[in-house]
Amino acid sequence: NAGVTQTPKFRVLKTGQSMTLLCAQDMNHEYMYWYRQDPGMGLRLIHYSVGEGTTAKGEVPDGYNVSRLKKQNFLLGLESAAPSQTSVYFCASSQNGHFQPQHFGDGTRLSIL
């Protein structure tokens, strides 16, 4: 039972490059989330989705875009990476509401030089 799978696990980018982080869940969950975690800052919500074809901004959406074309996948894009986006990115999903347990992936460690 895979749960929430994030790819890649590690990546190093140069400033200005673009990339897409993939999150896949096999639990048929409606809600999906992207967070970033930085030392001393806790977990911050970037974007979320309440169902296939929907997306919404979270707390720190600038510099990121997302898409939810399929229910099981939630993609996070960085169009022009900046050093401030160096972070650990976590994807999570919940069954069908914000106030239900969220299941997290193991994270993507992204460094931007």
Added chain:
Amino acid sequence: DAKTTQPPSMDCAEGRAANLPCNHSTISGNEYVYWYRQIHSQGPQYIIHGLKNNETNEMASLIITEDRKSSTLILPHATLRDTAVYYCIVIGGSNYKLTFGKGTLLTVNP
């Protein structure tokens, strides 16, 4: 949004119960108390949640005081693998963001 206060660190002997406290004195009537943990270099893991009543699952028990201003997470028989940062979070109503504070670093010693 309700804030939570947790001790920064706690120690527990392997096999003993670990009792992790959390204060949330400004909690609203429609807000839940959630507990997550994060083992080093892994994603957060859901443990348990409750609204008013005490709750128990295969991982832990959650004791919420009658006035709901504080709660305690109990790991009945702590193991070395329970060493992690434990986060107490209040969420509900218009407060839908899962916000992790500093949490409590629980160290289980052999």
